[in-house]
Amino acid sequence: MNTRDAIIKVGDELIRDRGFNAFSFYDVSKALGIKNASVHYHFPTKTALAIAVVQQHSRLVDELMQKTAAKDPLVKLQAFLSIYTYTKAENKVCIVGSLATDLHSVDGSIQQELKLLVEKILHWVTGILEEGRNKKIFHFDTSARTRALLVITNMLAALQLTRLTGEKDFKLVKETIIKELKNKQ
Amino acid sequence: MNTRDAIIKVGDELIRDRGFNAFSFYDVSKALGIKNASVHYHFPTKTALAIAVVQQHSRLVDELMQKTAAKDPLVKLQAFLSIYTYTKAENKVCIVGSLATDLHSVDGSIQQELKLLVEKILHWVTGILEEGRNKKIFHFDTSARTRALLVITNMLAALQLTRLTGEKDFKLVKETIIKELKNKQ
DNA sequence: GTCTATATTCCGATAGAC
DNA sequence: GTCTATCGGAATATAGAC
Numbered sequence: 001m002n003t004r005d006a007i008i009k010v011g012d013e014l015i016r017d018r019g020f021n022a023f024s025f026y027d028v029s030k031a032l033g034i035k036n037a038s039v040h041y042h043f044p045t046k047t048a049l050a051i052a053v054v055q056q057h058s059r060l061v062d063e064l065m066q067k068t069a070a071k072d073p074l075v076k077l078q079a080f081l082s083i084y085t086y087t088k089a090e091n092k093v094c095i096v097g098s099l100a101t102d103l104h105s106v107d108g109s110i111q112q113e114l115k116l117l118v119e120k121i122l123h124w125v126t127g128i129l130e131e132g133r134n135k136k137i138f139h140f141d142t143s144a145r146t147r148a149l150l151v152i153t154n155m156l157a158a159l160q161l162t163r164l165t166g167e168k169d170f171k172l173v174k175e176t177i178i179k180e181l182k183n184k185q
Numbered sequence: 186m187n188t189r190d191a192i193i194k195v196g197d198e199l200i201r202d203r204g205f206n207a208f209s210f211y212d213v214s215k216a217l218g219i220k221n222a223s224v225h226y227h228f229p230t231k232t233a234l235a236i237a238v239v240q241q242h243s244r245l246v247d248e249l250m251q252k253t254a255a256k257d258p259l260v261k262l263q264a265f266l267s268i269y270t271y272t273k274a275e276n277k278v279c280i281v282g283s284l285a286t287d288l289h290s291v292d293g294s295i296q297q298e299l300k301l302l303v304e305k306i307l308h309w310v311t312g313i314l315e316e317g318r319n320k321k322i323f324h325f326d327t328s329a330r331t332r333a334l335l336v337i338t339n340m341l342a343a344l345q346l347t348r349l350t351g352e353k354d355f356k357l358v359k360e361t362i363i364k365e366l367k368n369k370q
Numbered sequence: 371g372t373c374t375a376t377a378t379t380c381c382g383a384t385a386g387a388c
Numbered sequence: 389g390t391c392t393a394t395c396g397g398a399a400t401a402t403a404g405a406c
Contacts, residue, residue: 003389021206022290024381038390040383093286100345101278101286105207111349118349142361149346149358150339157342160285161334164296164303173334176327188371209399223372225401373406380399388391 004042006032012053016092020050020102047107050099054113057095058120065124073132077181080125081174084155088170093159096121122148129181138181151177189227191217197238201277205235205287232292235284239298242280243305250309258317262366265310266359269340273355278344281306307333314366323366336362 001009010031014023025039025046032039043049068079087094099106099114125148132138140147154173162170186194195216199208210224210231217224228234253264272279284291284299310333317323325332339358347355 018290019204019206019287021204022287025383026381034389035391036382037384037392041389044383046382096349097282097342097345098286100348101283102204102207103348105203115349118346122350146357146361149343149350149354150361153339153342153346153358154335155338156346157282157338158334160282161303161338161341163285163288164281164300165307165334169334172331173338176331176335210401211399219371220373221400222374222402226371229401231400371406373404375403375405377402378400381397382395383397384395385393386391387393388389 003032003034003038007039007042007049008052008056011049012056012095013090013092015050015053016087016095016098017090019098020046020106047110050106050110051113054095054099054110054117058113058117061117061120061124073128073135073137074182076128077125077132077138077178080128081155081178084159084170085174088159088162088167091163091167093163094156097156097160121152125152132181139184140181147181151181188217188219188223192224192227192234193237193241196234197241197280198275198277200235200238201272201280201283202275204283205231205291232295235291235295236298239280239284239295239302243298243302246302246305246309258313258320258322259367261313262310262317262323262363265313266340266363269344269355270359273344273347273352276348276352278348279341282341282345306337310337317366324369325366332366336366 007028010028011023014027025036028049029036029039039049043052064079064083068076071079084094096114096118099110103111103114122145126145129138129140129147129151130144133140133144142150154177158170158173162168162173192213195213196208199212210221213234214221214224224234228237249264249268253261256264269279281299281303284295288296288299307330311330314323314325314332314336315329318325318329327335339362343355343358347353347358
């Protein structure tokens with residue numbers, strides 16, 4: 001991995017572990033065994049780094065969408081949920097939650113990039129749920145978009161809340177979501 | 186209101202608007218027309234202020250529990266949900282979400298205080314849902330605690346996510362939660 | 371209880387050598 | 389592309405006058 005990508009990786013981990021305002025370029029440089037000034041060579045500002053981090057998440061979502069495009073809706077849903085499972089294993093939170101709570105302290109350009117990511121995810125999950133309902137795999141009686149909002153909020157906050165109640169509750173939330181989408185009402 | 190309480194109020198608003206690491210004692214003093222050093226007289230450290238903020242939320246939950254103790258479960262649930270509605274009107278997030286995303290950057294004493302608050306809320310909501318099911322007002326087929334986790338995560342993250350998608354989605358999530366608890370499966 | 375003044379540390383960012 | 393060195397500013401916190 002080149003230095004630029006390594007910086008993005010460390011920056012992402014720090015943002016989702018501690019929050020945007022709780023890490024410094026020194027933290028990043030220390031983790032990579034380089035100097036503060038070298039980080040600034042790749043990312044002139046902290047804002048520029050945060051934007052690159054959000055864009056990296058956006059690309060990962062794109063990849064996951066493409067990889068599962070031909071699969072059935074349950075597999076697609078599990079692919080989406082796996083993002084959170086992986087995140088929970090690190091006891092981190094998701095990039096959306098981390099930056100949303102600090103939203104009014106970050107630059108407008110970061111807010112804008114995050115908004116694009118949220119719209120992409122919401123559109124993706126809405127499509128998965130709609131397709132699943134059409135194929136009688138999922139059952140729910142709200143709009144698909146509303147159901148997507150409920151599923152996403154469950155998962156996003158489960159990462160945060162279960163930092164305080166325990167990891168078992170995260171699995172409980174995830175499994176209940178799947179179970180209830182499968183159940184006929 | 187005395188200065189101490191005014192500091193707690195401003196500190197709370199700043200934490201839930203921008204995050205713990207994005208505000209300073211100068212921000213607080215500026216908002217109150219006093220000096221940095223005066224804030225330190227009341228709260229020797231930023232950690233001490235954050236603990237007082239969390240304890241204040243805990244007291245408010247106690248008051249809401251007591252005020253609604255004799256009411257029916259639907260009124261109790263609406264009282265609980267009203268916390269988030271009020272928070273959304275300010276476009277802030279809840280104290281649990283704000284500190285949970287920054288959790289690994291704050292002192293252990295804050296983490297501990299937050300854990301107590303989360304346990305109190307989870308226990309309260311679990312009791313409301315259990316009572317509602319016993320009285321045939323709510324209907325769900327998970328444990329009451331699991332249902333409480335789902336309701337709390339929906340609301341907590343709705344505050345965050347709808348900073349990026351719009352306030353209408355917050356109302357949508359809240360109303361769907363109530364509707365689905367009332368509906369027979 | 372609030373003030374002025376300041377000590378100390380850290381952070382974001384830049385200049386310029388290699 | 390990475391380094392040393394440093395600037396300017398901000399933040400937490402404290403000492404001591406009033």
